[in-house]
Amino acid sequence: MSLAFTRRALLKTAAAGAAAAALSRRTAAQASGRVVVVGGGFGGATCARELKRKGLAVTLVEANAVYTACPFSNAVLAGLRPIETQQFNLDAVEKEGIAIIRQRAVRADPQARRVVLEDGSSQDYDRLVLSPGIDIRFDALPGYDEAAAGTMPHAWKAGEQTILLRRQLEAMDDGGTFVMVAPANPFRCPPGPYERASLIAHYFKTHKPRSKLLILDAKDSFSKQRLFQAAWQELYPGMIEWVSLSSGGKVIEVDAKTRTLVTDFGRHTGDVVNVIPPQRAGQIAQAGGAADRTGWCPIDPVTFESRLQPNVHVIGDASIAGGMPKSAFSANAQGKVCAAAVASLLRGEAPAEPKLINTCYSLVAPDYGISVAGVYNPRNGVLTDVEGAGGTSPVSAPPSFRAQEAVYAEAWFQTIAREVYG
């Protein structure tokens, strides 16, 4: 497939472009103030760069030296691309003049406007932006703790977990069963589990054709469901079985030693088991008092400022963004809107009402892409779908249409990676 792209070439041209763009993008009115951004993923790195281009002093706190992107990591699981094509660093972001602190932020004190880092030092801010992504809730599904993730990987944070699940799939005999446990809403990347099942089915079909997939789901419906199910019938007939919540799909307990999954109706075992467990906003959002009892962060839809903590903004997966799904596309769009709002607030101006777009592509096969899109604006205090816009790809479309969307899917990933890290 055409997924391979040369990251070095991409980053090289992108770095030159970014430097030129940074010079010419200075705006007339520059705000002043100190902004600290926690998390250098799709949301945080985007926001930090936009803030810097608006003339603000920006510090970005990121715990990991290498960022492994989740979008397209399902293609890594299917053996369609190497994990290296998912990996990025913050060198270009740093070159733009953003101070990078390679540490974990452990606490935020909104009263003192201070973030405390793991080495005990702290950073003062005028405005704080949190984009910590998700934490896996290792307390939510009995039997599924960190040790269990070593046997039944979640692979819902890309990196080691992705490699582990890939190895298990490679080691599995032809004729084996892959079982996936899919979570209830809300969770990171709503179509992600079904894209994953599709691409693993593609791997089985081409390498281990007697194998089967079973999805045990805690939901009765899922994103792009009609499109996925029609494609499964067409491309992988008889291979994928989806068990919905009301047919007994909800897993209530797991046993990592025997790779057993317990539902109210029975027990299942698999040769390879992928548990996508419940999630919540990253720990720093909880420690900073920005998360509510759901584990996610309520925000003002115009500024992304926390409803719970003044001068703290939350973007990306950690936020409760109304109709916007937890996607990299959303996090990137929110990062830009949040940066504009923070700059306005620091200038003492009223932030403008935003509008945001999301488009999530999924690959059902290397040359078969589908998408869901939406346009959002604040209504009654929540980000709401603009009526008449958005929706999924058509249910019936010629192969050329699906192939075109697969091309656009990859083009999107290259473009966003360049905007955020190039």
Next chain:
Amino acid sequence: MARLASVLTMGGMMSVAVVVMVKTMPAAAQGVAPPGATSCSGCHGPGVSDAAVPPLHGRPSEEIVAAMQEYRNGRRPATVMDRVAKGFTDEETRAIASWLSQQP
């Protein structure tokens, strides 16, 4: 300002767009993106001319407005842009197009 002035001379539609921009934005912040505009670069990244998805930065404003109108009314074949275009009014589209046309 130089760019705004040259757009103004294109007359008709475009002067309407520019008037809208000037009215809805503080004078000092004409570089400020109108609602929706910053989302576009998620797919339409600047600077790669042979990309599968065309860049929009620096593209003539009237071209973008026309394309969006055709996506909205179904006259231009689309995979996703028909669904996105329907989320914006003519006025919003003109403001976005004008801003995009001025981006490096």
